[in-house]
Amino acid sequence: MKAKDIDLNAVVASIGKEEPAPRKRPFKARCAKTTRQNILKAAREVFSRKGYEGARIEKISKAAKSYDSLIYYYFGSKEKLFVEVLEGAYRDIFEAGQNLPLDENDPEAALRQIIEFPFRYYMAHPEVIVLLGTENLHAGKHISKSSTADQYALPMLTILQSVIDKGIKKGVFRKDVDCEQLYMAITSLGYFYVSNRHTFSAFMNRDLLHPERIEAWAHYISTLLLDSVRKHKTTT
Amino acid sequence: MKAKDIDLNAVVASIGKEEPAPRKRPFKARCAKTTRQNILKAAREVFSRKGYEGARIEKISKAAKSYDSLIYYYFGSKEKLFVEVLEGAYRDIFEAGQNLPLDENDPEAALRQIIEFPFRYYMAHPEVIVLLGTENLHAGKHISKSSTADQYALPMLTILQSVIDKGIKKGVFRKDVDCEQLYMAITSLGYFYVSNRHTFSAFMNRDLLHPERIEAWAHYISTLLLDSVRKHKTTT
Amino acid sequence: MKAKDIDLNAVVASIGKEEPAPRKRPFKARCAKTTRQNILKAAREVFSRKGYEGARIEKISKAAKSYDSLIYYYFGSKEKLFVEVLEGAYRDIFEAGQNLPLDENDPEAALRQIIEFPFRYYMAHPEVIVLLGTENLHAGKHISKSSTADQYALPMLTILQSVIDKGIKKGVFRKDVDCEQLYMAITSLGYFYVSNRHTFSAFMNRDLLHPERIEAWAHYISTLLLDSVRKHKTTT
Amino acid sequence: MKAKDIDLNAVVASIGKEEPAPRKRPFKARCAKTTRQNILKAAREVFSRKGYEGARIEKISKAAKSYDSLIYYYFGSKEKLFVEVLEGAYRDIFEAGQNLPLDENDPEAALRQIIEFPFRYYMAHPEVIVLLGTENLHAGKHISKSSTADQYALPMLTILQSVIDKGIKKGVFRKDVDCEQLYMAITSLGYFYVSNRHTFSAFMNRDLLHPERIEAWAHYISTLLLDSVRKHKTTT
DNA sequence: AATGAATGAGCGTTCATTCAT
DNA sequence: GATGAATGAACGCTCATTCAT
Incomplete structure (x- = not known):
């Protein structure tokens, strides 16, 4: 699987660095990692407290001090998140x-x-x-x-x-x-x-x-x- | 009234069967107990399959061959149900x-x-x-x-x-x-x-x-x- | 209508009992007047307190210690009431x-x-x-x-x-x-x-x-x- | 893109008229202020014609060529609107x-x-x-x-x-x-x-x-x- | 990448009204 | 005539999701 190799390479290449270099295809630019992780962390909390159906995208994005649309940008859907x-x-x-x-x-x-x-x-x-x-x-x-x-x-x-x-x-x-x-x-x-x-x-x-x-x-x-x-x- | 006689016959003929004779207006229990229990049974099934948040009032009422509003008539709210x-x-x-x-x-x-x-x-x-x-x-x-x-x-x-x-x-x-x-x-x-x-x-x-x-x-x-x-x- | 005649007979048989005889054209039997007026009085109160749209048939019927359906029986519709x-x-x-x-x-x-x-x-x-x-x-x-x-x-x-x-x-x-x-x-x-x-x-x-x-x-x-x-x- | 040129012409031709040129996706303000004011104006009209209880959110949103949900996005509730x-x-x-x-x-x-x-x-x-x-x-x-x-x-x-x-x-x-x-x-x-x-x-x-x-x-x-x-x- | 407005389906609930006994 | 169950449309509101800048 090509895409996966690339991912892997990118990961390997980034070892030791704090933040990976940005690329044309938005392979997550500088702050992206932080935002992604903020969302992930917030999501874990909200999903845990409310369950899947009870969790609200808005609650998650606000808890992450981010935006609904960024959740879709980074994760694609509520389910994938x-x-x-x-x-x-x-x-x-x-x-x-x-x-x-x-x-x-x-x-x-x-x-x-x-x-x-x-x-x-x-x-x-x-x-x-x-x-x-x-x-x-x-x-x-x-x-x-x-x-x-x-x-x-x-x-x-x-x-x-x-x-x-x-x-x-x-x-x-x-x-x-x-x-x-x-x-x-x-x-x-x-x-x-x-x-x-x-x-x-x-x-x-x-x-x-x-x-x-x-x-x-x-x-x-x-x-x-x-x-x-x-x-x-x-x-x- | 002819139609009524026929209905009656149909009803008599259907004794012991699961479904009573069909009528123009779909047969309805017109009996609180039956309807309540139908809803309760349907609700148990739907809640069990989908969880509380995932269960839909409409799904329950349809599964009970009843109406959304009757759920509120008999139970007051989704939560009480x-x-x-x-x-x-x-x-x-x-x-x-x-x-x-x-x-x-x-x-x-x-x-x-x-x-x-x-x-x-x-x-x-x-x-x-x-x-x-x-x-x-x-x-x-x-x-x-x-x-x-x-x-x-x-x-x-x-x-x-x-x-x-x-x-x-x-x-x-x-x-x-x-x-x-x-x-x-x-x-x-x-x-x-x-x-x-x-x-x-x-x-x-x-x-x-x-x-x-x-x-x-x-x-x-x-x-x-x-x-x-x-x-x-x-x-x- | 056969069924109705039979009903009528039953009613006629019960003359002198607690319940007055109904008439073909329901020219409102004894208690009707009271019920009607109870509803009217209750309706005036509820309409006055809530306005037309805000008034609820159920509120009126309960305030009159009567039933929703009697409102329709006596008045035909919310508007006519x-x-x-x-x-x-x-x-x-x-x-x-x-x-x-x-x-x-x-x-x-x-x-x-x-x-x-x-x-x-x-x-x-x-x-x-x-x-x-x-x-x-x-x-x-x-x-x-x-x-x-x-x-x-x-x-x-x-x-x-x-x-x-x-x-x-x-x-x-x-x-x-x-x-x-x-x-x-x-x-x-x-x-x-x-x-x-x-x-x-x-x-x-x-x-x-x-x-x-x-x-x-x-x-x-x-x-x-x-x-x-x-x-x-x-x-x- | 032909269609767009035509659209443009139409827009120019329509200057001073009430309605701007139509587009494939219906033209949307994409501007909070405009949308808010459209809703407000529509709401004033509908509330005035029907009263508070008689006014329907859907009527307002349609009159504003907008969506029910935007009313809640901008105003929070019918009452606040x-x-x-x-x-x-x-x-x-x-x-x-x-x-x-x-x-x-x-x-x-x-x-x-x-x-x-x-x-x-x-x-x-x-x-x-x-x-x-x-x-x-x-x-x-x-x-x-x-x-x-x-x-x-x-x-x-x-x-x-x-x-x-x-x-x-x-x-x-x-x-x-x-x-x-x-x-x-x-x-x-x-x-x-x-x-x-x-x-x-x-x-x-x-x-x-x-x-x-x-x-x-x-x-x-x-x-x-x-x-x-x-x-x-x-x-x- | 970030910001926030737009979109539209659908949810829980209510209500006037009708029907059956 | 009284009682209460049934009917079904619609209402206020929410939510996941997309679009434009």
């Missing part, structure tokens, strides 16, 4: 997951961290919930188009697998752990608490956002899953 | 939960059923996911107004507790089970699989809707949670 | 004018009363202003259809003329008084103060509804017009 | 009043002009009547919000006062003239004739719009009020 926001959110969470500082010599401690990570991440970035929720409402039509989607989860799975392997080698973890199921359980237990905090708070008549309750949940789910991969049951 | 739909969905799921046929003498089997229930229910009624998702997007502003919200979950918790108690009495369950945490884990593991099936399918490059995978998940989560309350680890 | 309200208002004001207790022997006092009457009447019944205003907004399309319109003002003009004549005979009034112009001036000076009380209060920065100001205006306009027909100027 | 129309009307009438060419040396002639002015103005601009009528129907809720309302009438009152003062100095006017009452009488007698021309024509069975009758009224009211401030009664 949303896709970029979505992909940014994906990238962020998976990157954060890969950068977890894990104790190489203590698989149990490392696994506990891995388990708690999604919960703590969603807790800190509840906006992502809305973006993912919107995407699922629309049957994942954007993510399914993306050819790189399955590359996001892979690294995390690899890390999880390597921690499990270390535990097995050390004789503390069972040999038959299904990493994919485990990964999914980890995500479920972290995601749901945040995504349904409002309805569940009402149903259970409990404030799920109370710090102690949050810590209790983090401990509960990590113990639950840790136990499930341990060779021997912890005495409690 | 949504609230009724939402409460109907709550009632349905909690009612279904209470009617689970549980083996009184086998707490482990009973608990497995309880654990799998939300997952299977959401799998069968994925529309509820959208309704709950919308509600959480709007920070639960409707459910928090409802005075009866916390009465929905209570019965389910009671049932869960009684099953746990029986298991404890039989000596198969641990004494320190936290039913609320357990209930939340049950719901999380059932809900997330369905709610995020589209994005997760893409991330994991797996078809989460494949029957075998569904069964595997049901088995995985029930075993996981069952194990977590068992006194002794199952040998594997 | 308005016309009846309008004509009632005309009748009222002209009747009140004719029943003024005038001192037969004191033309000056009598004239002063006549002059002040419209002002005081509109002050007491500002709703009439709105009805007349609406009618004029619509270029008097209802009143112009009414064949009896010119019979409303006539009696008042006659009374005015007779008072003037008495004053002329007594030698206190000028002989060249134009009763029509005078009548129009009387009405103008009484009507405007009430009709434009809100805007004029704002323009003049005065509260036109203050009792003293009202009395001052009544005195001012009566003196003004009385003087204009007097043979000799009053010393002031 | 109405307020601007209203204030424009106020400004116009009070400006016209201030620009009356009055004979400085003939207070009586000057006063006669002042008296006749509102009548003649309303006669020429009956739309203002509807605007003021609407405002009064709504209890002056717009004008009362305007902080500048009382500055409209003030100049006119000042002019009136100065003319009266000159007359007093010349010895032709009485010293105890109440300018506010007089101003109100002037306005009443001018306004009512126009505002109630339709109903009064019907009541009196006279055509109030007949030129002679109009002149007669102008003469009648100016004589009436002039006489009321004169020191000595005119001989008739």
Whole structure:
């Protein structure tokens, strides 16, 4: 794909520079990058707060101190803007997951961290919930188009697998752990608490956002899953 | 009047059929209850498919073979209609939960059923996911107004507790089970699989809707949670 | 029409019961008069408060503790209902004018009363202003259809003329008084103060509804017009 | 491009005419000021013809050869548009009043002009009547919000006062003239004739719009009020 | 690239009115 | 005659999007 090569070259050429050189075909001139990013940032906030349908182009452009028409100039449509926001959110969470500082010599401690990570991440970035929720409402039509989607989860799975392997080698973890199921359980237990905090708070008549309750949940789910991969049951 | 006789005959002839005889003016319920329910049913479908903001009053009224204005006649506003739909969905799921046929003498089997229930229910009624998702997007502003919200979950918790108690009495369950945490884990593991099936399918490059995978998940989560309350680890 | 005959029989059978027998031409049964008048009264109030376009059929029917459809049953349309309200208002004001207790022997006092009457009447019944205003907004399309319109003002003009004549005979009034112009001036000076009380209060920065100001205006306009027909100027 | 040349010719040919040359895309102002004024002008016309409630946004936007949405773009709401129309009307009438060419040396002639002015103005601009009528129907809720309302009438009152003062100095006017009452009488007698021309024509069975009758009224009211401030009664 | 006016479809809602029992 | 459900046009307003400078 020609166009892509050019893009790539341009990107490579710009390494080390603050701002890439402008070109005839408006390959984004000087301030463009800033404007684009302002819009993207504003869009992420507005989409997260209101959902796709509830978000207003005007709100986004004003939040970015820019103009409606620039959104179309840079992104083409509301939907395409949303896709970029979505992909940014994906990238962020998976990157954060890969950068977890894990104790190489203590698989149990490392696994506990891995388990708690999604919960703590969603807790800190509840906006992502809305973006993912919107995407699922629309049957994942954007993510399914993306050819790189399955590359996001892979690294995390690899890390999880390597921690499990270390535990097995050390004789503390069972040999038959299904990493994919485990990964999914980890995500479920972290995601749901945040995504349904409002309805569940009402149903259970409990404030799920109370710090102690949050810590209790983090401990509960990590113990639950840790136990499930341990060779021997912890005495409690 | 001839026409009327014919109509009458047609009506008599059509007893037991879905659609009554056509008339010049399209047959209308002329019955508040029927019309209300038609609208409610149509609304549930449309809200579930499109979300609150994406749902169009016109779509709902047409799906109900009714009129926009009747929605306002019966429900007052789009939001109030949504609230009724939402409460109907709550009632349905909690009612279904209470009617689970549980083996009184086998707490482990009973608990497995309880654990799998939300997952299977959401799998069968994925529309509820959208309704709950919308509600959480709007920070639960409707459910928090409802005075009866916390009465929905209570019965389910009671049932869960009684099953746990029986298991404890039989000596198969641990004494320190936290039913609320357990209930939340049950719901999380059932809900997330369905709610995020589209994005997760893409991330994991797996078809989460494949029957075998569904069964595997049901088995995985029930075993996981069952194990977590068992006194002794199952040998594997 | 067969069906109707059957209905009729049923009705005939019920004679002597709570519900009176209907007639072929519905010559309004017992309660009809009350309902009609309730509606009329409610309509006058609502039309007066909101204007024609601002008035809602539903508001009227509810204020009359009746039903929208009964308005159509009794009056045919919103417009026809308005016309009846309008004509009632005309009748009222002209009747009140004719029943003024005038001192037969004191033309000056009598004239002063006549002059002040419209002002005081509109002050007491500002709703009439709105009805007349609406009618004029619509270029008097209802009143112009009414064949009896010119019979409303006539009696008042006659009374005015007779008072003037008495004053002329007594030698206190000028002989060249134009009763029509005078009548129009009387009405103008009484009507405007009430009709434009809100805007004029704002323009003049005065509260036109203050009792003293009202009395001052009544005195001012009566003196003004009385003087204009007097043979000799009053010393002031 | 041929078409364009032709267009140009057409434009040149049409100089001085109402409509500029047509183009493929209908010629649009693309100038906020022009569009705003077009809308304002159209709104004034439609509001005047139909009243506030009777006026339709669509009618206004079409009359302005514009779009509904531009009304909201420029004015925010129907009500705010109405307020601007209203204030424009106020400004116009009070400006016209201030620009009356009055004979400085003939207070009586000057006063006669002042008296006749509102009548003649309303006669020429009956739309203002509807605007003021609407405002009064709504209890002056717009004008009362305007902080500048009382500055409209003030100049006119000042002019009136100065003319009266000159007359007093010349010895032709009485010293105890109440300018506010007089101003109100002037306005009443001018306004009512126009505002109630339709109903009064019907009541009196006279055509109030007949030129002679109009002149007669102008003469009648100016004589009436002039006489009321004169020191000595005119001989008739 | 930035600025802001123009475009037009469509949305939630209201309302006068009619129909059926 | 009373009751209330049904009908359908239209209204004020919003929004994503495009165009012109």
